[in-house]
Amino acid sequence: MKSRHRIQFPSKDVRELPQDEAYFYLIDEARNKTKIRLHEYERIYQIPGLYEQVVYERLQCQSPATVTRILNLALAQSNQALNELRVLDLGAGNGMAGEELKKHGVSRLIGVDIIPEARAATERDRPGVYDDYYVRDLCSISDDEREEIATWSPDCLISVAALGFGDIPPQAFLEAFNIIATHGWVAFNIKETFLDRSDDSGFSKLIRELIFSEYLDLYQLQRYRHRFSLEGEPLYYFALGGKKNGDVSPSFIETLHLPK
Ligand SMILES: C[S@@+](CC[C@H](N)C(=O)[O-])C[C@H]1O[C@@H](n2cnc3c(N)ncnc32)[C@H](O)[C@@H]1O
Secondary structure (H helix, E strand, O other): OOOOOEEEOOOHHHOOOOHHHOEEEEEOOOOOEEEEEOOOHHHHOOOOOHHHHHHHHHOOOOHHHHHHHHHHHHHHOOOOOHHHOEEEEEOOOOOHHHHHHHHHOOOEEEEEEOOHHHHHHHHHHOOOOOOEEEEOOHHHOOHHHHHHHHOOOOOEEEEOOOEOOOOEOHHHHHHHHHHOOOOOEEEEEEEHHHHOOOOOOHHHHHHHHHHOOOOEEEEEEEEEEEEEOOOOOEEEEEEEEEEEOOOOOHHHHHHOOOOO
16 A cells, blocks of 8 residues: 655745755654755665655656657657666666656666666665666766676666766766667756756756767757646746767867866
């Protein structure tokens, strides 16, 4: 049976927090309140059903379905099918995006996340969705660890609700981008301000440079409502789908002046 939790959002006047500091309360049977930040994934994933209830039911996140649709639309332009692909899911979390992809059928699905709680939650709640699931920090993987992931010969990279905002840094994204095959497919989502020149965060710069570079051919770009904020405001993101043209070179990475 699905676990139900008593959750409470903070009152309106204390809610004006940056997206990565937003929090809610979890109330236990003795009415004790525990404050949990939306980005404290290691705590959230340990409680079965909590992530799904807060992010998918209350905040109505629609990103796994949207990114999957964008990927399918991109593939359709090349007469390729999802079920032929060997997909690397970066920032796989407890498997929500993987589960969505699996509904459409993929040849292989490999998860990567930085925290062991994500893999444990996936094994607990979505066993069998991934062919393999690695707990790795792609900012500092060894040659052997890279090789281990590469032996799956992934030819598609997806990353859903995981890029920027203190989550996956540009270096880790580029590492994953370079692991997938040349002419592999790429689909991910980013907050709409990441395409705005006034945003000069590392991720924002990377995405703007990448989508106009020779390394990626852009096939699909769609603005959509990712989810609601705790205040009930719609949060708009872009979903992107494209085809890789080659590994990103060290000189391109240098031009981004990313923090070490
Ligand atoms: C909002 S969750 C999204 C999970 C899942 N993709 C989904 O759609 O529900 C973001 C995930 O990114 C992971 N993450 C954050 N930084 C990471 C990094 N450097 N490398 C890999 N995963 C990372 C977090 O642990 C978390 O599981």
